[in-house]
Amino acid sequence: MSQSQEERSIRCLVAKVGLDGHDRGAHVIARAFRDAGFEVIYSGLHKAPDEIVQAAVQEDVDVIGISILSGAHNTLVPKVIEGLKEYDAFEDTLILVGGVVPDEDKAHLKELGVAEVFGPGTSMEQTIEFVRENAPER
Amino acid sequence: MTLSTQELLDGILEGEHRALARAITKIENRQDGYRDIVSGLYEHTGDADVIGITGSPGAGKSTLVDKVAKAYRDRGLTVGIVAIDPSSPYTGGAVLGDRIRMASNVGDMDVFFRSMSARGSLGGLSTATADAVKALDAFGKDKVIIETVGAGQNEIDIVQAADTVVVLVPPGSGDNVQMLKAGILEIADVFAVNKADMDGADRTVQELEEMVHMDDGHVSVAAGHHGMGVDTEVDMPEKGNESEETIEPWETPVLETVATTGDGVDEFLDTLQAHADWLDDTGQIQAKRRQRTAEEIRTLLREDAGALVEGEIDEHGGVDALAERVLDGETDPYTIADEVLDPVAACLEREN
Ligand code: B12
Ligand SMILES: Nc1nc2c(ncn2[C@@H]2O[C@H](COP(=O)(O)OP(=O)(O)O)[C@@H](O)[C@H]2O)c(=O)[nH]1
Ligand SMILES: [Mg+2]
Numbered sequence: 148m149s150q151s152q153e154e155r156s157i158r159c160l161v162a163k164v165g166l167d168g169h170d171r172g173a174h175v176i177a178r179a180f181r182d183a184g185f186e187v188i189y190s191g192l193h194k195a196p197d198e199i200v201q202a203a204v205q206e207d208v209d210v211i212g213i214s215i216l217s218g219a220h221n222t223l224v225p226k227v228i229e230g231l232k233e234y235d236a237f238e239d240t241l242i243l244v245g246g247v248v249p250d251e252d253k254a255h256l257k258e259l260g261v262a263e264v265f266g267p268g269t270s271m272e273q274t275i276e277f278v279r280e281n282a283p284e285r
Numbered sequence: 286m287t288l289s290t291q292e293l294l295d296g297i298l299e300g301e302h303r304a305l306a307r308a309i310t311k312i313e314n315r316q317d318g319y320r321d322i323v324s325g326l327y328e329h330t331g332d333a334d335v336i337g338i339t340g341s342p343g344a345g346k347s348t349l350v351d352k353v354a355k356a357y358r359d360r361g362l363t364v365g366i367v368a369i370d371p372s373s374p375y376t377g378g379a380v381l382g383d384r385i386r387m388a389s390n391v392g393d394m395d396v397f398f399r400s401m402s403a404r405g406s407l408g409g410l411s412t413a414t415a416d417a418v419k420a421l422d423a424f425g426k427d428k429v430i431i432e433t434v435g436a437g438q439n440e441i442d443i444v445q446a447a448d449t450v451v452v453l454v455p456p457g458s459g460d461n462v463q464m465l466k467a468g469i470l471e472i473a474d475v476f477a478v479n480k481a482d483m484d485g486a487d488r489t490v491q492e493l494e495e496m497v498h499m500d501d502g503h504v505s506v507a508a509g510h511h512g513m514g515v516d517t518e519v520d521m522p523e524k525g526n527e528s529e530e531t532i533e534p535w536e537t538p539v540l541e542t543v544a545t546t547g548d549g550v551d552e553f554l555d556t557l558q559a560h561a562d563w564l565d566d567t568g569q570i571q572a573k574r575r576q577r578t579a580e581e582i583r584t585l586l587r588e589d590a591g592a593l594v595e596g597e598i599d600e601h602g603g604v605d606a607l608a609e610r611v612l613d614g615e616t617d618p619y620t621i622a623d624e625v626l627d628p629v630a631a632c633l634e635r636e637n
Contacts, residue, residue, distance in 0.1 A: 234303050
């Protein structure tokens with residue numbers, strides 16, 4: 148017998164990688180996601196790409212949001228994506244990047260598999276809407 | 286990519302982290318197939334020692350769990366952790382903050398850490414936790430740790446999925462100790478006064494010790510943990526005629542730890558091992574697991590029966606319509622209950 152008792156909730160990892168100590172944006176986003184009814188796991192500061200991958204795999208998140216304001220996105224984001232691929236977790240995880248990313252780098256990140264880049268001043272509603280619409284069907 | 290139930294089961298038994306993670310998600314969401322997963326895992330469970338850690342928010346549970354996991358890894362053991370955080374009653378959302386303390390085990394996949402939210406319907410949480418523990422057990426983890434916020438009866442139920450229950454008490458919580466008397470005392474197998482580097486630790490240790498000793502007289506050996514009407518006779522395996530031999534009761538130790546530095550963690554692990562040994566030596570582990578399984582069966586049946594009844598209520602036009610009829614003076618709740626359940630009862634009636 149299989150009753151339909153399903154309770155789904157979008158799970159997000161909000162991740163800070165590398166030496167970047169700017170955490171206001173990450174906190175703001177984490178809180179906004181929580182208020183939108185998502186379950187948020189915040190990585191804390193100064194995580195290595197490996198740790199982010201470990202957390203994403205174990206927590207089986209639908210969404211990884213990497214917050215980078217240090218300018219190191221071009222080296223750190225690919226490492227996270229590689230790690231996800233290693234665990235077969237790349238394809239059905241929505242990958243977002245937020246923070247300070249110059250326009251000319253955005254295309255490259257998207258080629259790698261980042262779904263969207265959210266810069267300073269993006270509205271929360273927009274971001275949450277994007278997650279709701281693009282969170283993977285599992 | 287959607288993994289089938291069979292693929293998930295195979296994956297878990299082959300040690301794939303992704304499969305384990307996805308299975309826990311299904312268990313948590315009660316997604317289609319989760320029952321088959323748990324059923325399939327069952328025969329592979331029973332080898333892990335399950336440790337529950339509870340205590341008020343900020344007591345240092347997550348920090349201690351991190352150090353404990355590290356210490357187990359240093360002893361060559363693998364570890365699974367389920368950490369439960371409350372969710373917002375308004376949005377259902379949550380920031381699950383326990384993982385942030387997992388600083389000692391970075392990049393070590395042999396520590397599998399999973400955050401869980403105490404979602405709205407608390408009823409199912411203890412079942413989901415127990416099932417997630419089973420997944421970690423079947424995966425082959427030597428030690429499985431449950432961390433939960435120590436508040437309310439639900440939490441007590443959750444932590445009882447553990448063989449050994451640790452209650453963490455921060456120092457200077459004189460009021461806390463008073464509060465502990467209501468309910469927590471019975472479930473504690475070990476007390477740890479964490480933050481022993483802070484003032485008042487000695488006094489808290491002393492208060493807890495007094496409390497434990499005062500209670501000595503009436504801690505029943507067998508069921509110990511609130512009996513639930515299951516028979517409390519003690520199993521004495523292979524003791525034959527000497528069954529009069531009395532079991533050495535477990536005296537709840539009071540330890541001191543400093544989770545931030547790791548002081549006291551080795552002694553803490555030794556104490557957990559001593560309790561596990563005591564459970565084995567006295568046969569209490571069987572009694573405990575039997576009681577726990579009985580409770581699981583009951584909970585499951587209650588949920589399933591509840592779901593069946595919901596279906597019947599819908600057949601009768603929904604609970605709101607029924608309530609309306611009562612308010613209109615047409616009938617009363619008891620009559621309705623009979624109406625809804627009579628056909629079910631009729632089906633179940635047996636010839637005696
Ligand atoms: C406040 C600030 C600081 C504070 C940080 C306090 C803290 N705990 O966060 C302090 C003073 C400590 C600081 C220090 C430094 N800073 Co500073 N700092 C800023 C500043 C002025 C604002 C950042 C901020 O908090 N904004 C408010 C938050 C809410 O916005 P946000 O982070 O952008 O987040 C929004 C979006 O980006 C997006 N978002 C962000 N993360 C995520 C994640 C997800 C998943 C999603 C969906 C969206 C998302 O949504 C948020 C809401 O809209 C920026 C300039 C700027 N205007 O961005 C410089 C800036 C980021 N800092 C900069 C620099 C250089 C530094 C220092 C190196 C300076 C120095 N030489 O010491 C240090 C480095 C510190 C460190 N360890 O990393 C540079 C970075 C240059 C670069 N990327 O190439 C900037 C851009 C200033 C500049 N124009 O030069 N800084
Ligand atoms: N001084 C001191 N602080 C501690 C100790 N253990 C934990 N903490 C701090 O207490 C705070 C709460 O710890 P946390 O593990 O998150 O508590 P939890 O809510 O019970 O999981 C953190 O800031 C820890 O660094 C300890 O033994 N001594
Ligand atoms: Mg915690």
